Amino acid sequence: MFCLFMKKASVLALLCLLTAAVLAGCGKSEKVIAKLDDAREAKIGVMTGTTGEQLAGARFPNADIKSFDDVMDAVAALKAGQIEAVIMAYSNAVYVAKHNPELWYLPEPVEKEDMAVGVRKGNDELLAAVDRIIAELQDDGILEDMKRRWFKQDLSPYEQVDLAVPASGAVLKVGVSATREPFCFTDENGRITGYDGELARRISAKLGRPVEFSDMKFSALIPALQSGKIDLAISMAPTGERKKSINFSQPVFASAQVMLVKKAPGATEGDVSFLQRAGDSFYNNIILENRYLLIMDGLKVTVIISILSTVFGTLLGALICFMRMSPNKALRQPAKVYISILRGTPVLVLLMIIFYVVFASVDINPVLVAVIAFGMNFGAYVSEMFRTGIESVDRGQTEAGIAMGFTKAKTFLYIVLPQAVRQILPVYKGEFISLVKMTSVVGYIAVQDLTKASDIIRSRTFDAFFPLVMVAVLYFFISWLLSLTLGYVERIADPKTRRKRVF
């Protein structure tokens, strides 16, 4: 069995490699952009919710503008030739160009902008405090020093400064988007760092409040700030649109949005062999900075969320099923409504509603939110499975049990349930596997699961291949192992196997 699986797995891996090699080989775009005006009708990538997105539309009305959630996705698309340019913050562009010799940024900025710290409207006390701290840091020359240390032109390592951050007191919740090196990224110890990270720690130290980071999509920062999930969002350009939603501190430093493009062909030095590239890629993405630990942690979170949601969802499903099958209309009707609503809503939307709306003002562990959301969704599906399973046991057997002297509950337990379970398990297994895969969206509410781990790695290495393939293989493994377990349960639930054991 295991041998067979290994064969299957190796075939699968081979297929993946081949596909990736073929895809990587065929760049689609030939156009070379040497100045901003060349991009008038180009395909331009931007990051959702950033100033770049607004700028691009205004500056290049005829261009085909594509929105991405993260910098690394846009860079991957640029490298693959799906787009011809990416508009991003200057410091990000420096970092990306540093790591990707075939890319560079146009020296002429698309637009200059200031970066600042976002604070919820109405939280004037905190805003005043942050403004004061920024002024102090400015006067002490610390901001200048931070700029020098984080926004490097060469590949030398960052100089980290150890800061004494208070350990107790009211927690300062800081929202960041840690896929924007060097502004903000996750270092080899899994710590949020970068310019924004250091700024957050300095503010926290000056305020005397311990800092707690929430790593989320850039576009989720403002809603999180508004709903009170975070106290500060670092760092953002204060545009007119954003100022309507939140308040901004005084500018921390002057930056610009620039355009990242591919260099002209031939400008890239010497091609390396595919194997060499694959080897480097493996080393960069998995080994360097102990990145496999990040993946392991993500794996743990994914498994925990999957199993807990399954348990919670199964219990909830049983309750819903009980209500749905009740002769009492007051119980049956809500169950029906629950089932149709939950089955008709994407789980990602449900997840965000629970996190940003239902628990908006409650300090709740996002993993718990994920378990609740996936459990609720799973519950709706399995309750209907339970119902068909129970209804598949003919009423006559229930009657026979009751006529024999069993109570209703015991009849259900001894007669109906064992048969229903057998009916349910095959579909349950399928639903469970799809739940495991569905959990890959928890990154939206700042949970570091397996997919998010690969996002973090990709945001550092700008290499799509290894992190994605590795994560795909890991998801496959989790599903395979867990469904193997359920398959075992299925076998022991089949009375005919039991007989083989007994007789």
Next chain:
Amino acid sequence: MIKVEHLSKQFGELTVLRDVNAEIKKGEVISIIGPSGTGKSTFLRCLNLLEMPSGGRIFIDGSDILDKSADVPKLRQKMGMVFQSFNLFAHLTALENLTIGPVKLLGRSKEQAEKKAMELLKMVGVAEKAGSFPDELSGGQKQRVAIARCLAMEPEIILFDEPTSALDPTMVSEVLAVIRRLAKEGMTMAIVTHEMDFARDVSNRVFYMDEGIIYEEGPPQQIFESPQKEKTKVFINRVRSYSCHIDNPDYDLYAMNGEIETFCEKHALPKQTRNRALLLVEELLVVFGAWRGAQAVDLDLTLSYSEKQDSLELVVESAGDYLNPFEENTRPDQLGITIVKNLSENMEYRRVNNRNRVYLTVKK
């Protein structure tokens, strides 16, 4: 042992049991017979409260089981029930079907229960199937396992709800043989059945149920040889009948003919009799104007087959003006009437409640 007073049961608007009074004594074997839909099964199912009675009282060994304080599951343990559709537990082997009750309810040890179960399976003749699952057994074997399952609970009475109705004719006798054996051993039983010969041999008393009550009861000789009441007589002599009501000129003639054919086949009537019956029905429909294009139709048609006399009788009743088809020259087309006269005997015409009624027996 069981005493039933003024038992009634309604399903919504429909009254199934009106006023049932009965007593079953220890060691008695009661057969409950009667036409379909007269509440025989409902009566039986009320006895162990599978159906909640709408009114009346049921005493078991003197205690009222409808009393709120009655321990119903405990009482049910003393009353086994055998169902028409066997209702074996599909996830358990034949042996486990017998042991689950004693182990979980009577607190027997597994070994004890299994030993007893094997004895019972031997007694009903399916010991070699002890390890088989219900779906691997024939209908007759299933029903015998179901009977053994009841016996495993050591009941004081067994209620049989049409135990052979779902069986192939070839398997009926093996199940009846087991029930006969139980009767001989003195088990108290109440049996709803359509097997008249069996009911006659095995029971001490027969309940004939009709109109929601026990219409007539007595020893089998009385019920089967010389029933006292009208309906009992009809039932005993002329057990099977088919009737239909036509109130629309566009009725489905083919569906009706199909049903008449099925009815004749069910009672193994010769093909000739069947064809005659169909022809007679058709001619009489013409005579009474129930034909396509007619203005208004209100007609009842009943075919009844008496097993005892082996005769098929047809009754047609129609609303409308006086019309005796057997009088000479009442109708322009005499051909139809001639056909009717040739195919039947014992023709009779009556005018009842301003309706024409024709009785005739189909010639063999």
